[in-house]
Amino acid sequence: MRIVDVREITQPIASPIRNAYIDFSKMTTSLVAVVTDVIRDGRRVVGYGFNSNGRYGQGGLIRERFAARLLEADPKSLINDAGDNLDPDRAWAAMMTNEKPGGHGERSVAVGTLDMAIWDATAKIAGKPLFRLLAERHGLQANPRVFVYAAGGYYYPGKDDDALRAEMRSYLDRGYSVVKMKIGGASLAEDRRRIEAVLSEIGGDAQLAVDANGRFDLETAIAYAKALREYPLFWYEEAGDPLDYALQAALAEFYPGPMATGENLFSHQDARNLLRHGGMRPDRDWLQFDCALSYGLCEYQRTLAALKVAGWAWNRCVPHGGHQMSLNIAAGLGLGGNESYPDLFQPYGGFPDTVRVENSFITMPDLPGIGFEGKSDLIKVMRELAE
Numbered sequence: 001m002r003i004v005d006v007r008e009i010t011q012p013i014a015s016p017i018r019n020a021y022i023d024f025s026k027m028t029t030s031l032v033a034v035v036t037d038v039i040r041d042g043r044r045v046v047g048y049g050f051n052s053n054g055r056y057g058q059g060g061l062i063r064e065r066f067a068a069r070l071l072e073a074d075p076k077s078l079i080n081d082a083g084d085n086l087d088p089d090r091a092w093a094a095m096m097t098n099e100k101p102g103g104h105g106e107r108s109v110a111v112g113t114l115d116m117a118i119w120d121a122t123a124k125i126a127g128k129p130l131f132r133l134l135a136e137r138h139g140l141q142a143n144p145r146v147f148v149y150a151a152g153g154y155y156y157p158g159k160d161d162d163a164l165r166a167e168m169r170s171y172l173d174r175g176y177s178v179v180k181m182k183i184g185g186a187s188l189a190e191d192r193r194r195i196e197a198v199l200s201e202i203g204g205d206a207q208l209a210v211d212a213n214g215r216f217d218l219e220t221a222i223a224y225a226k227a228l229r230e231y232p233l234f235w236y237e238e239a240g241d242p243l244d245y246a247l248q249a250a251l252a253e254f255y256p257g258p259m260a261t262g263e264n265l266f267s268h269q270d271a272r273n274l275l276r277h278g279g280m281r282p283d284r285d286w287l288q289f290d291c292a293l294s295y296g297l298c299e300y301q302r303t304l305a306a307l308k309v310a311g312w313a314w315n316r317c318v319p320h321g322g323h324q325m326s327l328n329i330a331a332g333l334g335l336g337g338n339e340s341y342p343d344l345f346q347p348y349g350g351f352p353d354t355v356r357v358e359n360s361f362i363t364m365p366d367l368p369g370i371g372f373e374g375k376s377d378l379i380k381v382m383r384e385l386a387e
């Protein structure tokens with residue numbers, strides 16, 4: 001068996017929303033297909049992947065380096081010892097041939113996108129949902145019930161507090177009991193007003209998390225901490241620059257509630273540095289590393305190993321990104337849950353069509369692979385690329 005083709009297309013996921021750092025008016029994603037010569041249920045097995053929102057499509061890197069290396073490798077070097085399936089770690093090693101360590105940049109997005117497709121193909125060839133394959137590999141019991149929260153609350157031209165409240169109410173109506181909104185894209189006084197509007201809307205029905213997208217310097221991060229700690233927030237996310245571990249550690253002195261960060265750390269070494277130097281507290285804080293931005297699931301397993309060494313439980317991880325790949329990792333390896341964007345980044349984000357959110361939990365259906373075939377709008381664009 002072998003990989004016979006790797007395809008990439010860069011697709012728009014643009015919208016007029018804005019967080020404290022960027023707008024999404026030109027946002028794109030790379031959609032990739034890893035085509036194999038294996039037939040299952042009368043169909044050629046094709047693995048699919050895409051990168052998470054927030055970083056752009058990686059067509060150049062994928063086509064020039066990472067897909068090219070997969071196709072140039074000796075096919076036998078990419079499969080397992082039994083010769084009956086792909087070996088994602090061997091494929092990962094082939095992609096990373098002649099890449100120096102450090103300076104992770106955005107090649108981690110290109111590799112993470114292809115890694116998603118390789119794991120999708122691997123689980124399909126094994127005839128199992130990825131979350132079950134992962135649980136077996138780790139000697140764990142899969143738990144198809146996964147916590148999900150609704151992310152949104154963006155700044156948007158002309159959006160007033162009533163529109164923000166209506167948005168949050170609509171997430172509650174769709175089964176969520178934790179919602180997230182953006183802060184840091186307005187003055188502290190304005191953000192306080194927005195937060196209070198949402199808190200009064202959701203009352204005791206839900207909890208609110210806030211996300212500053214790395215906008216604040218230390219002084220501003222602390223000024224917000226002093227204001228935010230008066231509210232019963234689910235978490236205070238990405239206050240400062242993602243690589244400023246000293247800022248994060250200093251912030252912990254002013255913010256006794258849960259902090260969250262990690263979506264812009266793209267390697268297990270960066271994650272380890274956060275745990276070593278970022279003052280994050282394993283009893284209450286949350287880690288948001290997103291495999292689709294950070295070299296994929298092969299690397300994410302190394303990140304989880306680093307967590308264990310640092311004394312962190314895997315259920316402190318609630319990945320960024322709202323994709324089914326992280327849902328599988330959560331269900332297979334016991335993460336604390338996953339992000340979800342009920343109104344954004346379609347058709348890539350979200351759940352298979354049959355899935356309903358109840359009390360902020362979903363149940364994973366038993367679909368082979370990552371489960372893309374269960375989401376009709378998504379599998380349609382995927383098949384246009386490769387089948």
Ligand SMILES: O=C([O-])CC(=O)C(=O)O
Pocket residue numbers: 019053054151211213263320321339
């Ligand atoms: O607005 C973004 O870039 C997405 C984000 O931070 C999140 O989902 O936590």
Ligand SMILES: [Mg+2]
Pocket residue numbers: 211213237238263320
């Ligand atoms: Mg965020």
